[in-house]
Amino acid sequence: MMPELSCYTTALVDHLGPAAADRLADSVRLRVRLDAPDGVLAFSHHDRVDGGSLAYASTGDWATARAALAEQLAEHDSVIVVGNTYHLPWSPQHLSQSVAHWFVLRGHRDGRWRVSDRFDALLPAGQQRPFTGWLDDAALRTALTPLGRCAPHQHNRDVYALGVPVEVGDPDQYRWLRPGGGGELVWPGEWLHEPAVVLAAVRDRFRADDQALHRHADDLWAAARHHCHRLTRRGEPTLATAWAELPKALRFAADSARRGRPRPGVLTGVFDRLIELTTRTEVYR
Structure with missing residues (x-):
């Protein structure tokens, strides 16, 4: 059974495999930055559980994104993608709010993509239930609609989603996580731990x-x-x-x-x- 986590860590555990749930439990802690110039807090919830293997990828061209996702799936069992809740029919925020939401691709054939979203939570907008199913190219493209520039506190959640600050790619482009690592940033400011x-x-x-x-x-x-x-x-x-x-x-x-x-x-x-x-x-x- 998938533990009750955030959408980011749910996708990480789903992508990395069952042993990642134990690694995550061992790595959980809470850091906070209070001294940002804009007054917005930043939180880091855990140490890295992916071994430094993941980094954001992005492109503004859907054909390029689709080819990269298909190639990554051909080499690996799954890919974490950055969805947009406004365009996810299984999200309680569908057609009401655009928020970054990670889910996992687990297969690709005949122009269709197998989706795994095991996030399960009661949210202010309603109940989010796990979803498994197939999306065609057009539906996946819509699900990954770029969010554009978001509020600083929402941006911070993307930056620290892997546990350490990383470059998140262009929010005006399609985004996903690729193997190979890289993209880590220097911790800004002072953090309490x-x-x-x-x-x-x-x-x-x-x-x-x-x-x-x-x-x-x-x-x-x-x-x-x-x-x-x-x-x-x-x-x-x-x-x-x-x-x-x-x-x-x-x-x-x-x-x-x-x-x-x-x-x-x-x-x-x-x-x-x-x-x-x-x-x-x-x-x-």
Whole structure:
């Protein structure tokens, strides 16, 4: 069974094979950058689990992209591609919101592509169910419609999707991940990495800045999924439960703030509980 992860890590595990789920569990941690000039936070959720073998590829020409994907599939079992949720019929954001979404190609014949998207989650837009099926060339081209320039916090998710900063290619072009590695960037700015320090810093930023809470609630949702994956495998159910409560509290606080009724106590309570439990456990050491 595929663990409950983000769309990025779901695709990574699907592409790399079942052993990658254990590597991911061992590599999960949370880093945050607070000092970006635009004030937008950046998060890194885990160390690399692909052995440095993957890098983004991109092209503005569909015929070139199609040929490259077919060639890669002929040499390898699968390819991770960067989809656009607005154009994915199986996404709850279909025809409503354009967000980068990784899924996997697993076959190609007679102008048709076998798709594997094992991401399963209840999202604000609705339930995302796993999808397996075939798309013809035209449907795949539409599914991979370039997203164009996106908000900085969404761009950061692409940059750190492999765990370290990498060059993401041109967002105005079709994109996928190719073997061969390369494209790693220098870590910009200063990053916090000690678990309790990270949680306290994010708590304080969210309490002081409603916009940061709205922008980054999804980043903490992904962090909660990753940490629950690690903690469940490490036999730490109490801390896993505390992480699972975090996204609910953040969404409640964000909704309250939108209505003009901020709930800083909710943020303090859920983060402080996580900090307390994290400080007492050896699982991150």
